Amino acid sequence: MPSATDTYDYIIVGAGPAGSLLANRLSASPAVRVLLLEAGGEDNYPWIHIPVGYLYCIGNPRTDWCFQTEAQPGLHGRRLSYPRGKVLGGCSSINGMIYMRGQARDYDLWAAQGNPGWGWDQVLPLFRKSENHFGGNSPAHGGDGEWRVERQRYHWPILDAFRDAAEQCGIAKVDDFNTGDNQGCGYFQVNQRNGVRWNSAKAFLRPILKRPNLTVLTKVTVDRLRFEQGRVVGLEADWLGAKRVFNARREVVLCAGAIGSPTIMQRSGLGPRSLLERLGIAVRRDMPEVGGNLQDHLQLRLIYQVTRVRTLNQVAGSVWGKMGMGLRYLYDRSGPLAMAPSQLGAFVKSDASQPSANLQYHVQPLSLERFGEPLHSFPAFTASVCNLRPLSRGSVRIQAAAPEQAPSIDPNYLSHPQDLHVAAQAIRLTRQIVQAPALARFAPVEYLPGAQLQTDEQLQEAAGAIGTTIFHPVGTCRMGSDPSAVVDAQLRVHGVAGLRIADASIMPQITSGNTCTPTLMIAEKAAQMILHAHNWQAPNAVGQPREVETAVG
Structure with missing residues (x-):
């Protein structure tokens, strides 16, 4: 000592x-x-x-x-x-x-x-x-x-479909985000x-x-x-x-x-x-x-209800499902318990004027109101999108x-007009991907923020309602x-x-x-x-030192 x-x-x-x-x-x-x-x-x-x-x-x-x-x-x-x-x-x-x-x-x-x-x-x-x-x-x-x-050890059909839908929207499939240019859609390495x-x-x-x-x-x-x-x-x-x-x-x-x-x-x-x-x-x-x-990345968590496909909401929503998850993890360290919170990612430009990808997606085969609360009872996925280069600045x-x-932490989210503009663009782009043919068989319905919100003003207001930190201060x-x-x-x-x-x-x-x-x-x-x-x-x-x-x- x-x-x-x-x-x-x-x-x-x-x-x-x-x-x-x-x-x-x-x-x-x-x-x-x-x-x-x-x-x-x-x-x-x-x-x-x-x-x-x-x-x-x-x-x-x-x-x-x-x-x-x-x-x-x-x-x-x-x-x-x-x-x-x-x-x-x-x-x-x-x-x-x-x-x-x-x-x-x-x-x-x-x-x-x-x-x-x-x-x-x-x-x-x-x-x-x-x-x-x-x-x-x-x-x-x-x-x-x-x-x-390592590569991830478990995949979900709903995520494969999202990746196909992104490709149909011009977002190429990639295998590696870490070569200097991360634009594209693929599975995160963990x-x-x-x-x-x-x-x-x-x-x-x-x-x-x-x-x-x-x-x-x-x-x-x-x-x-x-x-x-x-x-x-x-x-x-x-x-x-x-x-x-x-x-x-x-x-x-x-x-x-x-x-x-x-x-x-x-x-x-x-x-x-x-x-x-x-x-x-x-x-x-x-x-x-x-x-x-x-500076921090503010994620906008768009949630979509789906049909005819299982998500973690259902797998983890029953006693038998939880038992199965536990047994599989004990057997070979795979299955849902081996999941990273976000498995599928995408990097894309919010508009053509951007010098490189300025949006990042974390796509999850689950949904919940907020971290720490139970998963929803209905099948759903979350397409979380964040502005990679926010102009808002805060303080500690x-x-x-x-x-x-404890200190005063004030990220000052969405205080810069450009961040509000990018937020509205991000919601529109997400809707475009979800409406692509590859996801149609699952009949996705927007749970949050709600498809009735259409104008720039409404989408910017929605960003303030659903935005939350993705823990990158x-x-x-x-x-x-x-x-x-x-x-x-x-x-x-x-x-x-x-x-x-x-x-x-x-x-x-x-x-x-x-x-x-x-x-x-x-x-x-x-x-x-x-x-x-x-x-x-x-x-x-x-x-040897x-x-x-x-x-x-």
């Missing part, structure tokens, strides 16, 4: 996807002493590992921080649940398991905005480094990494191993827990950073009910995510002056964008100086070279020595797809930059 005076080379805050990978890479050299802190607990809840168990993890205080947004004017004043992982593995323990990089254009845009080294050609090797793809090594994929990627969720704790932490230079602590609530002569030298935290101080010789790296990292910064006096002064926090550096620039702000108080500690940016291209916090941020909060713009795998890439790049900056040497060609003389940095 570490003492209050223990000192480490690096302290990593947050054991989600980014923190897990970063701890793995930094501790590969025995000369480096690493402390990884996680505010949640162990990932030993059985429903974490059964893929369909996300239904029992989201909204469960054992595995989810159970945040809520502020009331959203764009969503008719509704507050949304805002799930964030509360266990080892972070959100990779409760998410949809979709392996998605986004588009090459996303990263080239980051680089063009003053972030050298972040273009697609530079980040593709980082994606491949951590990847353990079912197809092995190829120019597009890696086969030797820890992050397992982070599973033999029908079991593969989270970042299994991938990056379990194999290295016996490293003597790595310490992993759970249920540690970080209060604030510690400074000496303007440099971050550690942090103050609550662990096992006691106040503790942990010291860092080299750097503290925040990997607490788009909600956690900016709130730690703000409690430490790094944030908007007006906020800090109002809460009685001494301002160490006025940084207005810490907690700003919040602490509400008190103490970490126990990013951008609250934006990377850039301009004076307002929070971190530079090396992920160092501007004007604050000894502190980096390596998680989804650094994204200047949200990626065009699910955000877990891009977050891993960010951590992979951070590890390389940190090792290079401090003259640590990475493992050699046969995987080599110790070198360290340099002061």
Whole structure:
């Protein structure tokens, strides 16, 4: 057990996807002493590992921080649940398991905005480094990494029909969304191993827990950073009910995510002056964008009742159906219990003027009013569609100086007129697909938002009624070279020595797809930059770490 005076080379805050990978890479050299802190607990809840168990993890205080947004004017004043992982593995323990990089254009845009080294050609090797793809090594994929990627193990006729209908509407069938251009329709590849969720704790932490230079602590609530002569030298935290101080010789790296990292910064006096002064926090550096620039993908969940086809609503709606699902999963780890929440995906342009696909579909063989509620009693599927590049921007702000108080989360959904325009286009496109001949035999009827809604004004109003988060918050500690940016291209916090941020909060713009795998890439790049900056040497060609003389940095 570490003492209050223990000192480490690096302290990593947050054991989600980014923190897990970063701890793995930094501790590969025995000369480096690493402390990884996680505010949640162990990932030993059985429903974490059964893929369909996300239904029992989201909204469960054992595995989810159970945040809520502020009331959203764009969503008719509704507050949304805002799930964030509360266990080892972070959100990779409760998410949809979709392996998605986004588009090459996303990263080239980051680089063009003053972030050298972040273009697609530079980040593709980082994606491949951590990847353990079912197809092995190829120019597009890696086969030797820890992050397992597999095909899904169960298909539904209603989803095959939707894919055929999309093709009839000009959306080509594709097999791989991760080559740089994800336009088309196909089945998502997932982070599973033999029908079991593969989270970042299994991938990056379990194999290295016996490293003597790595310490992993759970249920540690970080209060604030510690400074000496303007440099971050550690942090103050609550662990096992006691106040503790942990010291860092080299750097503290925040990997607490788009909600956690900016709130730690703000409690430490790094944030908007007006906020800090109002809460009685001494301002160490006025940084207005810490907690700003919040971006998220808002999904519009269109639900269609169908006939003459089974969906999960019916399979899971009876005792016998549930027994059959359980037996099949026990037998070969397949069937509905092995399902990712969304199996079929599509990427498409909302109109021809878009430079690349700006809409993403998550198509599900099920329907329910909202997450956490029972499935509908009638057969139905959900075609969830989101605007990949929203222009609305929100914020994350602490509400008190103490970490126990949940932050104010205000995504500000649909506040930009262009987002409303795209929402109406997305509903119309979905209707076009559903009306294609391939789905006609199932006689789909629009349950939500309702076929009677036709005008732009009605569809925009409907978007506010059915829109909900798809759990992709990013951008609250934006990377850039301009004076307002929070971190530079090396992920160092501007004007604050000894502190980096390596998680989804650094994204200047949200990626065009699910955000877990891009977050891993960010951590992979951070590890390389940190090792290079401090003259640590990475493992050699046969995987054995080599110790070198360290340099002061």
